[in-house]
Amino acid sequence: MSDKLPETIQELETPCMLVDIDRVKRNCQQMIDRCKEMGMELRPHMKTHKTIEGGVLMTNGTKRKIVVSTIDEAVFYADNGFEDILWGSPIVKERISGRLINLANKLEEFHVMVDSLQGLNGLLATPLNEGKQWSVFLEVDCGNGRTGCLWDSEEAIQIGKTADAAPNVKFQGLYTHCGNTYTPDTEAKVKVQQDTTERLVALKKRLAENGVECRVVGCGSTPSSSKPIEGMKTLTEMHPGNYIFYDYMQVLLNSCTFDDVACKVATTVVSHKPETNTIVVDCGWTAFGLDAPNEKFPQAVLGKAPVEGHPELILGRMTQELGKLTTASGKIDCSQYPLGSRLYFYPWHSCCTASLHKVYYVHSGDKIVGTWKPTNGW
Amino acid sequence: MSDKLPETIQELETPCMLVDIDRVKRNCQQMIDRCKEMGMELRPHMKTHKTIEGGVLMTNGTKRKIVVSTIDEAVFYADNGFEDILWGSPIVKERISGRLINLANKLEEFHVMVDSLQGLNGLLATPLNEGKQWSVFLEVDCGNGRTGCLWDSEEAIQIGKTADAAPNVKFQGLYTHCGNTYTPDTEAKVKVQQDTTERLVALKKRLAENGVECRVVGCGSTPSSSKPIEGMKTLTEMHPGNYIFYDYMQVLLNSCTFDDVACKVATTVVSHKPETNTIVVDCGWTAFGLDAPNEKFPQAVLGKAPVEGHPELILGRMTQELGKLTTASGKIDCSQYPLGSRLYFYPWHSCCTASLHKVYYVHSGDKIVGTWKPTNGW
Numbered sequence: 001m002s003d004k005l006p007e008t009i010q011e012l013e014t015p016c017m018l019v020d021i022d023r024v025k026r027n028c029q030q031m032i033d034r035c036k037e038m039g040m041e042l043r044p045h046m047k048t049h050k051t052i053e054g055g056v057l058m059t060n061g062t063k064r065k066i067v068v069s070t071i072d073e074a075v076f077y078a079d080n081g082f083e084d085i086l087w088g089s090p091i092v093k094e095r096i097s098g099r100l101i102n103l104a105n106k107l108e109e110f111h112v113m114v115d116s117l118q119g120l121n122g123l124l125a126t127p128l129n130e131g132k133q134w135s136v137f138l139e140v141d142c143g144n145g146r147t148g149c150l151w152d153s154e155e156a157i158q159i160g161k162t163a164d165a166a167p168n169v170k171f172q173g174l175y176t177h178c179g180n181t182y183t184p185d186t187e188a189k190v191k192v193q194q195d196t197t198e199r200l201v202a203l204k205k206r207l208a209e210n211g212v213e214c215r216v217v218g219c220g221s222t223p224s225s226s227k228p229i230e231g232m233k234t235l236t237e238m239h240p241g242n243y244i245f246y247d248y249m250q251v252l253l254n255s256c257t258f259d260d261v262a263c264k265v266a267t268t269v270v271s272h273k274p275e276t277n278t279i280v281v282d283c284g285w286t287a288f289g290l291d292a293p294n295e296k297f298p299q300a301v302l303g304k305a306p307v308e309g310h311p312e313l314i315l316g317r318m319t320q321e322l323g324k325l326t327t328a329s330g331k332i333d334c335s336q337y338p339l340g341s342r343l344y345f346y347p348w349h350s351c352c353t354a355s356l357h358k359v360y361y362v363h364s365g366d367k368i369v370g371t372w373k374p375t376n377g378w
Numbered sequence: 379m380s381d382k383l384p385e386t387i388q389e390l391e392t393p394c395m396l397v398d399i400d401r402v403k404r405n406c407q408q409m410i411d412r413c414k415e416m417g418m419e420l421r422p423h424m425k426t427h428k429t430i431e432g433g434v435l436m437t438n439g440t441k442r443k444i445v446v447s448t449i450d451e452a453v454f455y456a457d458n459g460f461e462d463i464l465w466g467s468p469i470v471k472e473r474i475s476g477r478l479i480n481l482a483n484k485l486e487e488f489h490v491m492v493d494s495l496q497g498l499n500g501l502l503a504t505p506l507n508e509g510k511q512w513s514v515f516l517e518v519d520c521g522n523g524r525t526g527c528l529w530d531s532e533e534a535i536q537i538g539k540t541a542d543a544a545p546n547v548k549f550q551g552l553y554t555h556c557g558n559t560y561t562p563d564t565e566a567k568v569k570v571q572q573d574t575t576e577r578l579v580a581l582k583k584r585l586a587e588n589g590v591e592c593r594v595v596g597c598g599s600t601p602s603s604s605k606p607i608e609g610m611k612t613l614t615e616m617h618p619g620n621y622i623f624y625d626y627m628q629v630l631l632n633s634c635t636f637d638d639v640a641c642k643v644a645t646t647v648v649s650h651k652p653e654t655n656t657i658v659v660d661c662g663w664t665a666f667g668l669d670a671p672n673e674k675f676p677q678a679v680l681g682k683a684p685v686e687g688h689p690e691l692i693l694g695r696m697t698q699e700l701g702k703l704t705t706a707s708g709k710i711d712c713s714q715y716p717l718g719s720r721l722y723f724y725p726w727h728s729c730c731t732a733s734l735h736k737v738y739y740v741h742s743g744d745k746i747v748g749t750w751k752p753t754n755g756w
Contacts, residue, residue: 013475069698070699089648094718095391141651179697275523340470358754376664378392
C-alpha cells in the first residue's frame with residue numbers, strides 16, 4: 001500500500017482489512033452497558049484487534065482492566081499507558097522471562113494465571129522488587145477442556161491455599177474461558193453458561209471453606225457475554241474479546257446480527273475462469289486466514305465468508321495470495337464481476353483474519369477516518 | 379522475545395520459528411545444480427521466506443532473477459538491490475498502482491504477468507518513462523485451473539500478438555504455475571509434468587506461427603522442480619519457491635526427505651490435561667497456521683505436524699495461542715512431556731507457517747547464528 005491515505009475505501013489497494021468504526025463503537029458500548037446492568041466488571045480481551053485505539057474503546061476510555069494473550073501484547077499495552085493487565089495463559093517456570101518480571105515490577109497491577117501447582121511454584125521461586133507481589137488468578141476448567149485446573153479438583157484448592165499463603169503472591173480469584181459456549185445450539189449454550197457459573201461458585205465456596213477468599217470470579221467468551229444468563233450476576237467479571245469486531249461465526253452462534261460485524265476484507269477480481277466456473281480474487285490465506293466452518297455449523301451455507309452484496313457467491317479454495325469464488329448453483333456469469341471490480345468478504349473468524357494484517361483501515365461509511373496498527377508476535 | 383539473542387535454540391522464548399541454515403544452503407545449492415544440469419535458468423520464488431538472506435542464497439549470490447507474490451515483496455527486494463523481478467500475479471488495470479509504475483521505471487528488469495487481453499490493455503494505456511517498456515509474461519493455465527489463460531485458447535494468441543506489437547510493451551514469453559503437481563501420486567505428477575511441458579511447447583509453436591517469439595518459457599512448482607522430468611529441458615526456466623524450507627507436505631509429495639525440512643516451530647508445554655488425554659503447548663494458529671492435510675493425503679498419519687523426536691504425538695486442535703497434543707493410541711503419559719519442556723513442530727506448509735512470523739531464528743545445530751526478518755503485507 002502507498003503511504004498516502006486515500007479518502008474512501010474504494011481507493012485502497014487490495015487486499016486490505018477494513019474496520020467500521022461506527023459498528024465498533026456500538027459493539028463496545030453495548031458490552032459496557034450490559035456489564036453495568038449485570039453489576040459486573042468488564043475486563044475486555046485485546047487478542048482480536050491488538051490495537052491501542054480498540055483497547056481505549058473497549059475500556060470506555062479508562063485504559064484499565066484488560067486481558068492479553070501474549071507477553072508481546074502485555075508489553076505493548078503497558079508501554080502505551082494501560083494498567084491492570086492480565087496475561088491469560090498458564091504460567092510455567094520456563095515462561096517467567098525477563099519481560100514478564102519487568103511487567104510485574106513496573107505496573108501497578110499486572111496479573112498472571114496458573115493452572116498447576118508446578119506453575120505456581122515457579123512464581124514462588126521468583127522474587128520481585130520490594131513491595132511487589134505476583135498477582136495470581138487460578139485458571140479454572142469448568143468443562144471446556146482446553147487449559148485450566150478442573151473446578152472440582154483437589155489441585156484447585158491446593159493452588160488457592162498455596163498462593164494465598166505465599167508472601168510474594170497475591171491471590172485474586174478465579175478465571176475461566178468457557179470456549180464450550182461456541183455452539184449454535186442456544187439450549188446447549190445456556191446449559192454451558194449455567195454449568196460454568198455453578199462450578200465457579202462451587203469452587204469459590206470450597207476455597208472459602210479452606211480459608212481462601214476469591215476477590216474476583218470471572219468468566220467469559222463472546223457468545224456467553226453477548227447473551228449472558230441471569231445467573232452470571234453471581235460472578236464479578238466478564239472478559240470477552242471478539243465482540244469488538246464480531247464475525248460470521250458469531251452471527252451463526254447468535255451472539256450478534258450480521259449488521260454488527262465490524263470488519264471485512266477488500267479484494268479485487270483479477271481473473272475470470274469460466275472454464276472452471278470461477279472468478280479469482282487477490283485475497284488468499286495471507287489476508288483472510290484458513291479458519292472455516294466445521295461440522296458444528298451446517299447452516300454455514302455461504303461457505304466461510306459471506307460476500308457483501310453477493311449472496312450467490314461462495315468463497316472456495318484459497319492459496320497464498322488468491323481466492324476462488326464460484327456460484328451456489330449454475331454457471332457463473334463472469335460479466336457480473338468485472339476484472340478489477342471490488343468484493344468485500346466478511347471474516348469467518350475475525351481474530352484469525354485481523355491477526356494477519358499490520359494495518360487496519362478504519363472507515364465511517366465509505367470515508368476513511370484513520371488507520372490502526374496492531375502489535376503482533378509473542 | 380527479548381532483544382538480546384541467546385546462544386542456543388533451547389534458550390529462545392516460545393513460540394518461535396527456527397531455520398536450519400545448513401539445510402537451507404543444501405536445498406538452495408541442489409536446486410541451483412539441478413537447473414544447471416537441466417540447462418535451464420532458475421528464477422526462484424521468494425514467497426515462502428520473503429527475506430533478503432534467503433533471496434541471496436536462492437539466487438546463488440547474484441540477487442538477480444526472482445519471482446515475488448506481492449508488490450510489497452517487489453518493493454522490498456528492489457530496495458535491497460535485487461534485479462530482474464517478476465510479479466507473479468495477473469495484472470488488471472486497477473492493480474497498476476503508483477508503486478508498480480515506480481518499479482517498472484526504476485528497475486533494469488521488472489516483469490509483470492497477464493492472463494487476459496483486458497489486463498494487457500491496462501498496461502497499453504499506461505505509459506512509462508522514456509525508454510521504458512512494460513516487460514510482460516503471459517500466464518498460461520496448462521490444466522492447473524487457478525489463474526492463467528488456457529494454453530489452447532485463442533485469447534493466448536491474441537495476448538501474445540497484441541503485446542508483441544505494442545510500442546510500450548516487451549513480450550517475454552510464457553509462465554505457468556503447475557500447482558496440479560501437488561499430488562502424492564508420482565505417476566499422476568509425472569503426467570502433469572508431461573502435459574504441462576507439451577502444452578507450453580504447443581503454445582510457443584502456435585505463437586511462433588503467428589510471428590510472436592517467446593524468449594522465455596517457464597514452469598515450476600516445488601514438486602515439479604525437485605523431481606523434474608527429462609522433457610522439461612525443452613523449457614528455459616524453472617521458478618519453484620517452497621524448496622528453500624520444504625515441509626511435511628513436500629515430504630509426502632516425494633519432493634524431499636524428512637531430513638531436508640529446514641524449518642520448525644519451537645513450543646513449550648504449558649498445561650497437562652490427563653482428563654482429556656492431552657497436553658497443551660504455547661503454539662496456536664498464530665504461530666503455526668491452519669493449513670492441514672486434506673483427503674489427498676491419507677498417509678498423513680501424524681496429523682498436520684510431526685513432532686521432533688515424538689512420533690507418538692499427534693497435534694490436534696489449535697486455538698489462537700494454544701495447541702493440543704494427544705497420543706495416537708492409549709492414554710497419554712504426561713510425565714513424558716514435563717511442564718516447561720520443549721517440543722518442535724515441523725510445518726505442514728512452511729509458506730503458511732513462515733508468513734506468520736516477523737523474525738526467523740537461524741541456527742546451525744543448536745547454535746543460533748542470526749535472525750532473518752521477512753517482509754509482509756501487500
